[in-house]
Amino acid sequence: MCLDSDLADIFGAPDTQLIALTGGGGKTSLALRLAQQACQQGLSVLVSTTTKMYHPKPDQFDAIAIHSDPDTLWQQLRPIPGKSAFVACSYDAKTNKVSGFAPSIFDQAKFEQKFDLILIEADGAKRLPIKAPSGHEPCIPLSSDTVFQLMGADALMAPLGPELVHRWPRFAEITGAQLGQTLSTAHLQRLLNHPEGGFKAAPKSARKIWVVNKVDEINGDLDTWAHSVIAGADLIDECWLTSTLTANFIVKRILKTRLNRM
Template identity: 30%
Template sequence: MGIWETLGLDPKVHRLTALVGGGGKSSTMYAMARQAMDLGLRVVVTTTTHILPHPKLPLTGDPAALPALLAEHRVVTLGTYDARGKLTGAGDPATCLAVADVVLIEADGAKLRPLKAPADHEPVIPPACDAVIASAGLDCVGKPVEEICHRPERVCALLGVSPDHRITPADVASILSSPLGGRKSVGQAMAFRCLLNKADDDQQRAWGEEIKTLLAQQGIDSTITYYTEEERGGLCLF
């Protein structure tokens, strides 16, 4: 079973999909891009925030160049470099659907932290999105908010806890399901899924199962994932 099926999404239906949260966005985005490519689909990978470019994918900052690049390579990154050497968006992701079968958007940043609550300006989800995936790394469980979370002050406010509070599975479920957390800016027509990543051992998988049950009680579908060192960031996929 591929990552699309695991998430309960269909690349031919959920053509414009955004990824938010922390702990697994890039790895999942590239796994989705690879599977879509293997299905014969043309894929644009882009961002509405900032991402590191994939070293093996062709890159363009000109949406007009996409048709020729997609015809040759099938998966193309759309973005332009900023002063820090990261990519920012180039053009409206929704318009990319005129030339691509699937558009995958990293729509949030977490500075490599596994859990976050968004700031006022985050995430940047295009209103035309068909689906949103909110991710969290299971390695956050048992760690203090101030140590493990991105925007810890937002996490504390959302949960009503102090900075030294240690994250529980219930906390992760609360953050992912909250309209002030993982569900922020997700429209009613958008499919919403949660990704519980970094199930590296039996304990973390058990935490994942507990979070999955809590989310299911709210009618939210989620999946537990793990990426090997080679798979992280999608480096071995292209």
């Protein structure tokens, strides 16, 4: 169980906190758990996307609103302490997916300081556990306070290739990985350190958190393994080991002081 279960350091600031979630599988689940945690602390929460994601279930948010005009949405939604709202631009019934807004819309929402917390799914991964971003990805708001980069621990259990890795050719180019290899510490460090890799487009001043989800599916010392990865990953401020489908979803937080932040 995470000792800092209230996550006050993540969304306890007096001004609106904007969090962007990027990377592999687990972004929606993590956004939901963070929203629930924030609501339990009495915060008003806005959740949306800058790409596409599956339409949420009715019981996952206190309000769901879809409209192409964000100004209309802001007029419809009244932030309520302890309540969450999900917004999107459009809905495709064939795919059951919603499309979001440009990152600048959420920069403006942060500037207006209406909601206490804004959670944005800013990347897609086709439900694969790990990825490298393509040229247009990710779509992170410039004013993001925290950027989460996710991977699923199941990426450690299968040979590398397009069945496991979203944007496999780009991933191989960045990490030097070969088809059929097992994901290594060196591969991950290259992905996390590369300017076009895991934290691509993350604001320099943002807290950068690497999240390894589905740790309940792995037997072994993931704590030691994660420490070895982040020891050579210069951009990371901390690592979370999570299991978003369990009650205590943050299994471990590994803090790391980042030097020479400007």
